Amino acid sequence: MFSKRTASVIKRELRTHLLNKSFIIMTLLVPVFLFGIMGIQTFIAGFEGDDASKIIIASESPEFLNSLQADIVKQDYYKDKKIIISFESVNNGEIKYFVDKNKANLLDEKLSGIVYIPAKAFKDKQISFYSKNPRNNSLFDKIDDNINNILIAHYFKEKNLSSEDISYATQKIDFKELKVSESDSIKEEGYGNMIISFLFTFLLYFSLILFGSSMLTSVIEEKNNRIVEVLLSSLNSTELLTGKILGSAITGILQMAIWLVPVFVLVSTSLFVLPPEFVLSISISHLLFFLLNYFIALVTFMGLYAAVGSIFTNPQDAQSGMWPILMLIMIPFFIAIGMQSNPNNEIGRIASMVPFASLIVMPARMAIMDVPVWQFIFAMFVNIATLLLIFPLSGKIYRVGILSTGKKPQWGEVIKWVKYRY
Numbered sequence: 001m002f003s004k005r006t007a008s009v010i011k012r013e014l015r016t017h018l019l020n021k022s023f024i025i026m027t028l029l030v031p032v033f034l035f036g037i038m039g040i041q042t043f044i045a046g047f048e049g050d051d052a053s054k055i056i057i058a059s060e061s062p063e064f065l066n067s068l069q070a071d072i073v074k075q076d077y078y079k080d081k082k083i084i085i086s087f088e089s090v091n092n093g094e095i096k097y098f099v100d101k102n103k104a105n106l107l108d109e110k111l112s113g114i115v116y117i118p119a120k121a122f123k124d125k126q127i128s129f130y131s132k133n134p135r136n137n138s139l140f141d142k143i144d145d146n147i148n149n150i151l152i153a154h155y156f157k158e159k160n161l162s163s164e165d166i167s168y169a170t171q172k173i174d175f176k177e178l179k180v181s182e183s184d185s186i187k188e189e190g191y192g193n194m195i196i197s198f199l200f201t202f203l204l205y206f207s208l209i210l211f212g213s214s215m216l217t218s219v220i221e222e223k224n225n226r227i228v229e230v231l232l233s234s235l236n237s238t239e240l241l242t243g244k245i246l247g248s249a250i251t252g253i254l255q256m257a258i259w260l261v262p263v264f265v266l267v268s269t270s271l272f273v274l275p276p277e278f279v280l281s282i283s284i285s286h287l288l289f290f291l292l293n294y295f296i297a298l299v300t301f302m303g304l305y306a307a308v309g310s311i312f313t314n315p316q317d318a319q320s321g322m323w324p325i326l327m328l329i330m331i332p333f334f335i336a337i338g339m340q341s342n343p344n345n346e347i348g349r350i351a352s353m354v355p356f357a358s359l360i361v362m363p364a365r366m367a368i369m370d371v372p373v374w375q376f377i378f379a380m381f382v383n384i385a386t387l388l389l390i391f392p393l394s395g396k397i398y399r400v401g402i403l404s405t406g407k408k409p410q411w412g413e414v415i416k417w418v419k420y421r422y
Helices: 004-018 021-046 062-072 092-101 103-107 137-156 163-170 192-224 227-232 237-259 261-268 284-311 315-338 346-351 358-368 373-401 411-419
Strands: 053-059 083-089 113-117 128-130 178-180 186-188
Touching (some): 004 237, 021 237, 062 137, 092 103, 113 137, 227 237, 284 358, 284 373, 346 358
16 A cells, blocks of 8 residues: 555655645635634624614613612613613503604614513513514623612512622622543633634634545546546556545645644743633643544545545536535534533534544544543544545545546446455
């Protein structure tokens, strides 16, 4: 499988990729793009769009309104005029008339909404919100705590509770997340590892599709241009396929290592001090495992892409063969993203030890939690076994498909190629 001729193909692939302008540009711009996407996402998430919103808070109880107003005027959103609030005393039987009177302003969005707190809300906490946009959650998030606190204070007012008791009752629970590991130290868990988990997942997803598509296109072009026939006059198909895949995989590892340089620096030095909530609790061994896992993933999936490329003569026809491979990448990607809130859930735990899915899910899971050693060993065994199974199968398909011309073969014929003995 590996010979001097294979090494020559690897050198050719490295020259082709490493000296390619698009490779250099992508290597430099992807980190910028990634942080840009995260910045845009943060901006969009933080951009609520409700500045200078005008609302009316109405209630049957003037006493309640006075207490609520005294609490709201202390809030930053009121002081900064992000929300302009007026207070009205309205009886329950008059609320429909009151809304109709303000209907024109509600429809023209001169008035964002009317919050009505009837007397029965002091027992069941059911309030009404009249608006053209009744699902304005960013608006609710600002005022609901204040309304709830005053409702609680009003409810307990005649139950002989002190202001300290009421303050305690209205206070939210503050969870302090402490990570217990096999080492003696117990550290507070921040958001750093969750960000790294997302970073690992995104980079794997992006790179596997990028390099896989590049491999498929390269194989189809060599097949159509008859370059492969010249190459096969000097070496066999197995050596050619091995050289192409290893050359691209080495390129991918170099590119990924460059992308991870900032993480290596943060982990290995104390030159940069992150805020406590973003502190990373991963080691160099985690990053080295990620690179090894990435190499296995590249070789596995590029073998599949090369096999599909050898079957077809144009990228359009190859789409039907690409979809199953894309599903093997996309489904684990969504599982890895979905398990961020609980990396030890049943789906994430099983997916981290299943062929193909393990290549994407396990690195993301290890970044968030301490994975049991047996699960890590089992996942590595599964990944290597999958590679050793896929590579020969891809080689058999590539060996026949790369020289086949004319009519597009049926999938039944491709299965026969796998059964051929050489």
